[in-house]
Amino acid sequence: MMLINRVAVAVSGGVDSAVAALLLKLRGFEVEAVFMENWDIIDEKGFCSSDSDYADAVSLSQILNIKLHKVNYVKQYWNEVFCELVEDYQRGLTPNPDILCNRQIKFNYLYDYALNNLKVDAMATGHYARTNFGSFLDNYSPNQAVKLLKARDSKKDQVFFLSQINQKSLRRAMFPLGSYLKSQVKIIAEENGLERFSKKKESMGICFIGSRDFQDFIGEYIQDKPGDFIDIDTGKIVGQHKGLHQWTLGQRTRISGLARAYFTARKHLDNNNLILASGTDHPVLYSKLFFTSKPHWITEKPKELQDEDILECDFKFQHAHDWEPCVIFECSQGLLVHLKTPKRAITPGQYAVFCIGDQCIGSARIINTPVSEFTLNYLDKDCLNVKNLKNSKNC
Numbered sequence: 001m002m003l004i005n006r007v008a009v010a011v012s013g014g015v016d017s018a019v020a021a022l023l024l025k026l027r028g029f030e031v032e033a034v035f036m037e038n039w040d041i042i043d044e045k046g047f048c049s050s051d052s053d054y055a056d057a058v059s060l061s062q063i064l065n066i067k068l069h070k071v072n073y074v075k076q077y078w079n080e081v082f083c084e085l086v087e088d089y090q091r092g093l094t095p096n097p098d099i100l101c102n103r104q105i106k107f108n109y110l111y112d113y114a115l116n117n118l119k120v121d122a123m124a125t126g127h128y129a130r131t132n133f134g135s136f137l138d139n140y141s142p143n144q145a146v147k148l149l150k151a152r153d154s155k156k157d158q159v160f161f162l163s164q165i166n167q168k169s170l171r172r173a174m175f176p177l178g179s180y181l182k183s184q185v186k187i188i189a190e191e192n193g194l195e196r197f198s199k200k201k202e203s204m205g206i207c208f209i210g211s212r213d214f215q216d217f218i219g220e221y222i223q224d225k226p227g228d229f230i231d232i233d234t235g236k237i238v239g240q241h242k243g244l245h246q247w248t249l250g251q252r253t254r255i256s257g258l259a260r261a262y263f264t265a266r267k268h269l270d271n272n273n274l275i276l277a278s279g280t281d282h283p284v285l286y287s288k289l290f291f292t293s294k295p296h297w298i299t300e301k302p303k304e305l306q307d308e309d310i311l312e313c314d315f316k317f318q319h320a321h322d323w324e325p326c327v328i329f330e331c332s333q334g335l336l337v338h339l340k341t342p343k344r345a346i347t348p349g350q351y352a353v354f355c356i357g358d359q360c361i362g363s364a365r366i367i368n369t370p371v372s373e374f375t376l377n378y379l380d381k382d383c384l385n386v387k388n389l390k391n392s393k394n395c
Helices: 015-026 049-064 074-090 097-117 167-171 182-191 214-218 303-308 373-380
Strands: 006-011 030-037 067-072 122-124 227-231 237-241 262-268 273-278 286-292 310-316 324-330 335-344 351-356 359-372
Touching: 006 015, 006 049, 006 097, 015 030, 015 049, 015 122, 015 182, 030 049, 030 097, 049 067, 067 097, 074 097, 097 122, 097 167, 303 310
Parallel strands: 006 030, 006 122, 030 067, 227 273
Antiparallel strands: 227 237, 262 273, 286 335, 286 359, 310 324, 310 351, 324 335, 351 359
């Protein structure tokens, strides 16, 4: 049994990390807080949210009487998260910087700083998640693999964002909020002198973009490369765009002067064209088959894949989505994932996250979606039969 006395808690200036720090104090741990600075560029309004958040972190440390450390990972974040994000958009992908930040920064550089520099026994965060070692590592076992488990609050559960973390970091990770509902967390804050944090507006979206329009923001880092908007049903050009990087699959294009609502369906890097679908429920936007890169398994490769190369589990590729049943097939390049029901706008660059029951078993990056419901409609018509291809009016 590992004796845990000293814990470093990552604080952001928000209510979740504030209550996480409070709960650690109430449990009798010797607590030190760490504030990460990952982005230091002032926005177009002359405001840097990091400064305001740090001021709130200072206030928290004074209220709880804990020492606060400020660490700067701007260079690491720029090189390992933001530059990758820009490169992905240039390649027509849609990345997830929150998953990358947790893997590359918080549970890598910050984790090493906490254990090696501050000499603490564990690192805590305000994530809504649990492990089989317990919220405060009460069940820690040196000879057992740690499992990542869903939080009690299904609406706030954040295992999606933690699905790329390795065993080393997860073994010493505490998630004090994992057994609480968000509503309970706010009540705890209000009853313990942390009212200002419970009333603070929560940050939404990508942290470094803030309230700015995404297309304006990404245009500062990627040069425009105009191309055509093309209707997938008619093959006609219906407008022009400034670059593939400004659009993601399923997004409404809002082309002026058109009565129809068009949505991004495919990106063609070879000719820089965006293929559009008329209507949000067009079958080309839906798919139940896709490929991923090599997966990251949080504990080990599931036994089912070791024995039979097939695994039944649940899947999601966006945090706000519900979990959906799927079947995973392992192949040489990664995974082939087959969904029970088609999902809209499965997006290359995003992460497919997998769970069995309450356990998040890992994730893998989506590479492509080769077959849509639109394609299947053509297959049903025997349109792709080589013998009939030349004579088919539908092809």
